[in-house]
Amino acid sequence: MAEIGATLSLLVKCITYEAQGVRSFDLRSPLGAELPPFGPGAHIDLHLADRMIRSYSLVNSADERHRYVVGVALDPSSRGGSRYMFEKVSVGDILTASPPSNDFPLVEEASHTVLIAGGIGITPIWCMIQRLESLGRSWELHYATRTRDLCAFRSELEATERRKNGRVKFVFDREPGAQMLNLSQLSAGIADDAHVYCCGPKPMLAAFEEATKARQPETVHCEYFAAAATPAADGGFTVELVRTGSSHFIAPGKTILDTLIDAGLDVSYACMNGVCGTCETAVIEGKPDHRDSLLSESERASGRTMMICCSGSLTSRLVLDI
Ligand code: FES
Known part of the structure; x- marks a missing residue:
């Protein structure tokens, strides 16, 4: 592992199309060394051009020590991070990254885990699923995207569903005849001792917080990947x-x-x-x-x-x- 101060140098080994507007980046040590360990829900900060630093959740199994995989959605309204990843980063490049840290950890011993993802919010959730699967835990996923073309890691999730029928529920809410994911209804059916996680766009997180407000706070976990409020820029x-x-x-x-x-x-x-x-x-x-x-x-x-x-x-x- 090559280190610069508190940062890592990571080789872009592979870039993969995961869905419309979504790519995954497979990052390795240039020397083939093991990377610092991480847990489900962890992220790394990639140091991009012009002091631009962006946080990306790790997607791959936390059992892997030879690589970090991040999923990136091209966000037309981004301040340059996703556009830089899509347009400037190529296989063979070296990126600078912080070691993993985790603000969205998984409670591994829960009796049941309910995972809710919207859009690119699937990235930490897919990592969590792989961990829960390796532990043989009980879990279910509700994953909403506008259409199936926008559904990242779909083939892996479908393969998981084929092994354990009924655990993965896709919601393609802009497809003909589709219904929106009803978080109030979903939350009402979740056992008190289950843990529930949500990662997705702001409206989904707001609905999730509202739907779960009666639950014990320690059983509710959510991760924002975009600002919940407008930045204060009035100055003065x-x-x-x-x-x-x-x-x-x-x-x-x-x-x-x-x-x-x-x-x-x-x-x-x-x-x-x-x-x-x-x-x-x-x-x-x-x-x-x-x-x-x-x-x-x-x-x-x-x-x-x-x-x-x-x-x-x-x-x-x-x-x-x-
Ligand atoms: S830079 Fe992330 S909270 Fe301020």
Whole structure:
């Protein structure tokens, strides 16, 4: 394994068409060495051009140590990450990546696991299924895409379904005669001690959170791969950095992170969407306007930390521990 500081160098071994607008990238050590282990639900951050870092869930079995596979959907509204992966990355390229980390871990000992995926949200879910299968656990999948052409990893899922009939339920909700996935109805039929997971687009996650709000919180797991709220970019406030000793006016149209990067400061970030936690920063004074998908209500109310990639300020001055 080749390492650069805390990062890995990964060879693009293979790029595979998985569905319309979806590719998988098979990434290996250039030296053929083992890669750091990961668990189901883990992601890696790929360091792309111009300080662009994007998080991608690992798709392949967590038992594999010789490769990481990520699934990428071409998002026309993306800020360049998926377009870069589709248009610039070729077999034989070397990419820089962070080691795996996991904000969406699988509870392996659950009596039953219900997995719900929408679109490219299938990526961590398919990894979880492979783990549950290897453990011989009870599970079921509900996977929604607009049409079957958009259904990634379909042949693998169909093969799994053939082995264990009734576990994989596809919903192609824009095909003639199709119905939408009814999450309220689905949730009502899930046993109290089962664990339920959802990864998909924002409307699906919002419906999932609503449908599962009566369940014990520890049995409910969801992962946002896009921002749940619009970033705070109204600007008009000042950020003071106590360790750096500098002060920055946040102009309208800019986030705090944009402004600090423009000022040449070396700040950590990855998703730029409030979903990964890389940019979490301690707040010393002032009241953040939270727009992330990570902090709980009580964490937000405490005002002790904020995600500077997407959150703004409700006060004219914020003092941050940077
Ligand atoms: S960079 Fe991911 S939460 Fe801010």
